Each structure stands twice: as C-alpha cells, then as structure tokens.
Amino acid sequence: MNRRAFLASAGVALSLSAAGRRVANEPDPVVVRVWFSESAVTHDALEDRVEGYLGGALADALGAVEIEFAGSTVALPHEGGKASLATDWPMTVAEGTVGMADVDPVGGVNLLVTDGDPRKQPAGYARPHVAAATGGAYIARMPPAEEAPAVVPYSVPAAATQLLLHEVGHALGATHAHGTARREGDALVASPMVGSYLWASERVREAQLADGSACGGAYPSDDGASERRLGLRYADCATRALR
Ligand SMILES: [Zn+2]
Structure with a gap:
C-alpha cells in the first residue's frame, strides 16, 4: 500500500470510528414488541397502559426504550396456564425468528399479554428476550400512567401491571x-x-426469594406492616442488571 492509499484508508477508518463514538453516546433503544391475545386486544385502554407503565419504567431504567405493538394478535387455546405462557409462546417466538410463524420477533423483548387470571399461578413467564404476562383486563383498568404515582396501594390491577414489569425485567x-x-x-x-x-x-417465599436481595439488606417481613404497596419503577440494582 502506498502512502496516499494508506492515508485514505486511515481517513475512512477515523471517520467510521468517530461515527461509532457518536452512536455509543446515544445507546440504541431496547425494543419491546408487544403482542396481545385475541381476548386481551378487546380492552381499549390496554395498549396505552402497557406503553405508559412499561415504557415509563424501562425509560427510567435504561434511558432509551421503544415499545412497539405488533399488528397481529395471537390466537390462544387458553389465556393462561403453563402451556400457553411457558411453552407455546417461546416456541412461537423461536419459530418466528426463522420465518416459520406469523410473528416477527425483535432482539430486545418479545412480550405476549393475555387475558388470563393474574391471581392464578403461573401468572407470567420469562426467559431471555421472551416474556408472557396475564392480566390484560386488569391492566386496562389502571389509570393512565401519567396520573399514577410511582408507588401505589396493592390491588389486582396494580399487581398485574407490576407483573408486566417483572416478566420483562426477567427477559x-x-x-x-x-x-x-x-x-x-x-x-x-x-x-x-x-x-x-x-x-x-x-x-x-422461601423458594422464590431464598437468594436474598442483591440490592443489599434482607427483605423485611410484613409483620406489623398494615398496608401493602407496589412500586412501579425498577429498583436501582435491577436497573444495573437490565440489558
Ligand atoms: Zn419472577
């Protein structure tokens, strides 16, 4: 390579790395693509609530997030249960990745929201990049996210909304x-x-929380606590774990 050609190629490399740094300063948003079951999609407010609560919590934690809603709904034989949430949905996402299903997965999180009963276990499911949550009818009953404080009294709608954050956090x-x-x-x-x-x-509690909190401190027992409240923002140490 002669000197002129070397300088020209170095120039190209430099301008690329400058562009790369500029991109690095503005991290790519994490994309969460949301599918509703045929039953969940009938709740008019659901899309707004998912975008408001999930988008708000993730934007707070990650700085940049895009919540997208899939153009198609998902037909389910059952709105809840392990088969629908933990087997069929991850399988559908995997098939979609190779063009064998009608879903078009993203590299971030592929979230299914159903109309299953969030009071029944399993209420949700997650593995890396895949999440499923029941409770669509309840989430739709929440007030708009911009009207809700970051900590709310325990209710089934609030628990279903928090479950959404929980499963996407796992994913x-x-x-x-x-x-x-x-x-x-x-x-x-x-x-x-x-x-x-x-x-x-x-x-x-023993089975699910046995490892204790990585955020520091033991989980307090609810002895003497007369009220239950749910936080709708990720804890700081969860924020550091999210990627
Ligand atoms: Zn969990």
Whole structure:
C-alpha cells in the first residue's frame, strides 16, 4: 500500500470510528414488541397502559426504550396456564425468528399479554428476550400512567401491571434478587422484581426469594406492616442488571 492509499484508508477508518463514538453516546433503544391475545386486544385502554407503565419504567431504567405493538394478535387455546405462557409462546417466538410463524420477533423483548387470571399461578413467564404476562383486563383498568404515582396501594390491577414489569425485567436479565422491599411508615413496598412474592406463603417465599436481595439488606417481613404497596419503577440494582 502506498502512502496516499494508506492515508485514505486511515481517513475512512477515523471517520467510521468517530461515527461509532457518536452512536455509543446515544445507546440504541431496547425494543419491546408487544403482542396481545385475541381476548386481551378487546380492552381499549390496554395498549396505552402497557406503553405508559412499561415504557415509563424501562425509560427510567435504561434511558432509551421503544415499545412497539405488533399488528397481529395471537390466537390462544387458553389465556393462561403453563402451556400457553411457558411453552407455546417461546416456541412461537423461536419459530418466528426463522420465518416459520406469523410473528416477527425483535432482539430486545418479545412480550405476549393475555387475558388470563393474574391471581392464578403461573401468572407470567420469562426467559431471555421472551416474556408472557396475564392480566390484560386488569391492566386496562389502571389509570393512565401519567396520573399514577410511582408507588401505589396493592390491588389486582396494580399487581398485574407490576407483573408486566417483572416478566420483562426477567427477559432483560434481572432476577428476584434484584428486587427490594422496604418499609414506608406502616406500609411494606415491593419493587417489581420481588412483587407479590413478598406476601406469598412461607414455602413460596422461601423458594422464590431464598437468594436474598442483591440490592443489599434482607427483605423485611410484613409483620406489623398494615398496608401493602407496589412500586412501579425498577429498583436501582435491577436497573444495573437490565440489558
Ligand atoms: Zn419472577
């Protein structure tokens, strides 16, 4: 290579790396693509609530997020249950990745929201880049996200909304150890990655929260806490785990 050709190619390399740095300063948004079941899509407010609550929490944690809604709905034999949430949906996403299903997955999170009963286990499911959550009818009953505080009293709609954050948190790499629970006066507040497990039976609590909190501090028991509240923002240490 003569000197002129070398300088020309070095010039190209330099301008590319400058462009690369510019891109690095503005991280690519994490894309969450959302599919609704045929039943969940009938709730008019659902799309707005998912975008508001999930988008708000992720934007807070990651800085940049895009919530996209798939143009098609997903036909399910059952709105809940392990087969629909933990087997069929991950399989559909995997098939979509190789063009064998009617879904077009993204590299971020592929989220299915159904109309299943969020009070029944399993209420949701997640693995890397794939999440499923029940409770569509309840999430749709929440007030618009911009009208809701970051911590709300426990209710089924709020628990279903927090479940959405919980499963998407898992799909982005956070575990139950990235949750926090704190006393706020007489209330006990659970962050999304701990969620309702905080108030589960001793056996379930033991199984799900045995590793303790990576966020520091033990989970307080709800002894003496007269009120249950749910946080709708990820804890700081969950934020560091999300990717
Ligand atoms: Zn979980």
